[in-house]
Amino acid sequence: MFNIFKINKIFEITSKAPKYIFIIFIIVLSIGLAEALFLSPEDYIQSHSVRIMYVHVPSAWIALGIFSLIACLSIISFIFKNKNFSLIAKSLAPPGFVLNIIALVTGSIWGKPTWGTWWAWDARITSMLILVLFYSMYILAWRIFDKKEQANKITSIIAIVGVINVPIIKFSVDWWSTLHQESSVKVFSETSIHSSMLVPLLIMTAAFSLFALLIFLMKYNTELIKIKNKGLDRL
């Protein structure tokens, strides 16, 4: 069923892709930084501090997206016993984890001039902190358990349990009274953010997505070479 996910076929693509993705990432990031830092307008209430949004929001979006993807892959690998899916999920964790940390730290930096505090135990921030803990548990479980099948099972459980937190993060601003404002960028209804701010935000999101893809591919290649190293021992 999953012939297209055969390791040999995938490696032909993943081994060549990173250098091209790196070049595209640098170009998109440069444009994004110019837009975010110099060309986009300041906010009439938050002034220049609004520029932190261009690193905070994309990193939060992608960290959430990656964890959801890890959970989906874990469920599929659980059902179909496909080892490659768990390998893909494992390789997605490092960029997701780092982007989650970036979202928390830049959020904290943004909080000081906006809310007057570095940290508040509001629903959105707390649920993002819980997501970091799930990412940490997921990465640590891969390191702690030597037996692959055991590690696969435990990491899958962590991802499946952790994904319950994703809708909580998304809807926390609607369900509870939090310091965070409601979503300004909406997929199914009208977006309330002006295009002069939306465009840089989308460019930075593209740049961060490319970075996540780059790191994922490099990590995935590393994992495949590790498997091949063991294969050479058995020859």
Place this chain on the structure above:
Amino acid sequence: MINEMILMKGYGVYVWSAFSFTLISFAILYTLIKINLVKEQNKFVAKFGLLNRRKIKLAKTQSTNREILLNSTSSKI
């Protein structure tokens, strides 16, 4: 003009530190992942060099092995 860009009406310290933290995190993660990748590639090439002719022939029938050798900068095989 440049001062205005750096200071950003007093918000510069927050904006620049958020962007710096992001870019430094990116650089650290990229470097760590790259070091690991190169280490595994070198290990593979070293192991490959120790194989006898028959095993090399056998290992080279797998396209993944050929790709690793092709992409490894230190490959001399």
